Amino acid sequence: MISSIAELIADRIGTMPASERRAAQTLIANYPMIGLKTVAEFSAAAGVSSPTILRFVARLGFQNYPEFQSSLQDELAAQLQSPATRTLNPPSPGGGTVSPMLEATLDNMRETFRHLSDKQLADIAARLADRRGKTFLIGGRFTDPLARYMAAHLAIIQPDVFHLAGQESMWRDRLIDMGKRDVLVIFDIRRYQDSLLRFAEKAHQRGVQIVLFTDQWLSPIARFARHVIAGRTAVPSAWDSSAALFVVAETLIGAVTRQLEAEGAKRIREMESLR
């Protein structure tokens, strides 16, 4: 299987006449930039004539030179976007406001996941994917959007997902619907909200399993939570960052989706075997 033009060349360079081989070697040596220039420049760099370059690309299987260039560009574009070759930020010359913020955020994420095992996430995902119970999500003043974000996704792949919005009295009334098989996902970072704590306690008393997203200092709700995800929030800003928690949420969404997909496939197979 040949996927890149470089491999293609390596494969066929043996069958090429001398001048075309020089073209090939020149291209490999300055891969792939020379190939993006004009035929004239390419030929000059290789020390051969233009037609030789054209015969060279024809031998590689391309109809014409532009097609060859497009292929090179596609390859380059793919390479630029694949993680392996991505370049790091050059230490931002402005030294401006961006870099410290971004760096801190990236560190927060790494640190957050370092304290988070695959197993933990898998457990939570399994719990969330368990369709025997309902899933409720709620957040604090700044974190409620995260609850909404998660709810928006989970609600698509399974039934019985509810985001608790509005007044405190509103969700308090929903407690009556909650029981042992249900899950309550709470987002709560400093400054922790009393209303959420009260709510969590009551839910806990009813046997609801609580999944808590909080910061590294742990919301008091942790006391009632079955699972606690502690994200780093410190950034050089007046506000705390919820970005790490956001990424954990996305990761969980992905894991739950994958899990339900697998079950769905099994289900379909079962159904087919029953026919």
Next chain:
Amino acid sequence: MISSIAELIADRIGTMPASERRAAQTLIANYPMIGLKTVAEFSAAAGVSSPTILRFVARLGFQNYPEFQSSLQDELAAQLQSPATRTLNPPSPGGGTVSPMLEATLDNMRETFRHLSDKQLADIAARLADRRGKTFLIGGRFTDPLARYMAAHLAIIQPDVFHLAGQESMWRDRLIDMGKRDVLVIFDIRRYQDSLLRFAEKAHQRGVQIVLFTDQWLSPIARFARHVIAGRTAVPSAWDSSAALFVVAETLIGAVTRQLEAEGAKRIREMESLR
């Protein structure tokens, strides 16, 4: 000191007319590959005419299009050969389901900010901090939580911040309140929502300045936007990731806060005393 064309663009994008700005945004979003294609392709991708592309590169200081392309190629060549790019990802020890997701997300953020200059962010922050006008925020199906998150913060440090929620007809009626001095922050990633496009167009017609958060393929709203933030969204999951956009939002919140600190500090103190 300006070393890359991307920086050059960020530096001058403020002084460009609308169509050239679209060209600039298109180039930044698909940097640098679009710039290596023909003028016709570039212009088609940007939705402008060929002469606009040529005026655009002329404004950047290039004598002609080929010179511009050569410069891009040189930049790319330098990038490909610099040792930094050869550093492979450390083979994640966990190896589980977490790592690929986290790694991709971190890459997305680095990549997003690589295409985002300090100046761009500062411009947007300045616009958001301008207290002469109102600020409206809205998002799509999955991104509306981001709009809420941003609104929740901005609303604290300045008055006249409104999150547009609920039915389409609801926000459409708010158009009457919007004018030249106002800012509309829109979050729109694939699959782009027609309702948002329609709303953006009408707001644009009223002279509202639009700040668009979108993905690298650019929502059609980019056509009406004064500022475009193109975040990377690709992750190994069934869903796209909004994490990069989330971090950009947080960065902007921080920048706006810093800008308003003088006035904002008083306001925050007042608020706390009201609780």
Next chain:
DNA sequence: CAAAATACGTAACATACGATACAGCGCTCC
């Protein structure tokens, strides 16, 4: 509200680029 200036696209233009025909040269193989 009028007038000037700026921005933008359409269409015609020129050039530089890739493609091709052909001839010279060297090499191989009778």
Next chain:
DNA sequence: GGAGCGCTGTATCGTATGTTACGTATTTTG
């Protein structure tokens, strides 16, 4: 040693590409 074949470069051609001139639409300014 001569004939045939393949490789390579020179010169020419057609065309796709970048460029420019100009008219219309839009915005800005007095």
